[in-house]
Amino acid sequence: MAVALALGLGACKGPQVPDGPLVLTGKTMGTTYHIKVVAPDMPDEAADYLRSKIDEILVRINKQMSTYDPESELSRFNRHEADKAFPVSLATADVVAAAVRLSKSTGGAFDPTVGPLVDLWGFGPEGRRTQPPSDAEIKAALARIGAEHIRVSPSPPTLLKKVPGIRLDLGAIAKGYGVDVVAGFLRKEGFKDFMVEIGGEVYAEGRSPFGRSWRIGIDLPVDRSAPGEALSGVVRLRDRGMATSGNYRNFFKADGSRYSHIIDPRTGRPVDHTLASATVVARTCTRADGAATAVMVLGPEKGIEWLNARGLRALLLVAREDGTYQEINTLGMGVRPRPATKP
């Protein structure tokens, strides 16, 4: 999770901010969003217009891609029969296509059809478990998984599954997509300086009210910590998306083992390595979001190889035995030490 550092940081000592940004907050995709737009003297009506348009956009994306809404396009596709094209919006087709491409490029480490395993391990809507599932249950779920069984056609946009029981879960990429769509809307409305964040996935454009690149905090992967509670460092972000994936908020423990909500579709089991979190910077937040989850599955060594081959900047936090973290920055990620004061 990444957090936009509060404007108040150093406000008494640092540069004076003559006119704070417009701040919009709300709930979407089972989490919260925070948006800041630098727009001096914006009339209240304009702010209301932006707020209602942004809420409209987010409601629409949920209607397209949420697996929590049984009537969303994706949920209806998931119930749809095999070998028969299902019409969807271009947006849904685009995001599914991006997820399927990412699955190919990671050799199946990232997989938007991982849903049956996520549910089996107790991280889906059916609720928690206290013990891992049996090998037979894992094997049965694995038979219903594989992005290669999904076909996406762009015009008219349709989805098709080649195998019955295959379903799609875009939870690892949809927040990033939502961020990009809101950013695109603000750009279209003529704004040059803004920051959009949904559930910790961010896109920052132009400058912050201080006239410099936006400062985004990266959380320390402390078990069950709240976003922004403890920061590992701060990144300056400009015209880029950034997303973090980690195993420190959503997991269960049984018999001394820890089971993460990030599942390796190649084994059918939660990832089991020392990588505690991966933060990736990319041109779009969709790409950053997908890549961060992919790297969490690939693990530190393969993850770094994959990132370097694609020229992606990232910060990997690898857990040490003593409870501290080794920080690995790829391609000059430029993470600064955490600020002395909490945001």
Ligand code: AMP
């Ligand atoms: P994120 O927070 O973006 O890393 O997304 C985590 C969510 O992605 C999980 O809660 C699952 O719904 C889903 N997920 C888990 N494992 C995978 C995987 N190997 N590939 C794609 N999505 C996954």
Ligand code: MG
């Ligand atoms: Mg992700």
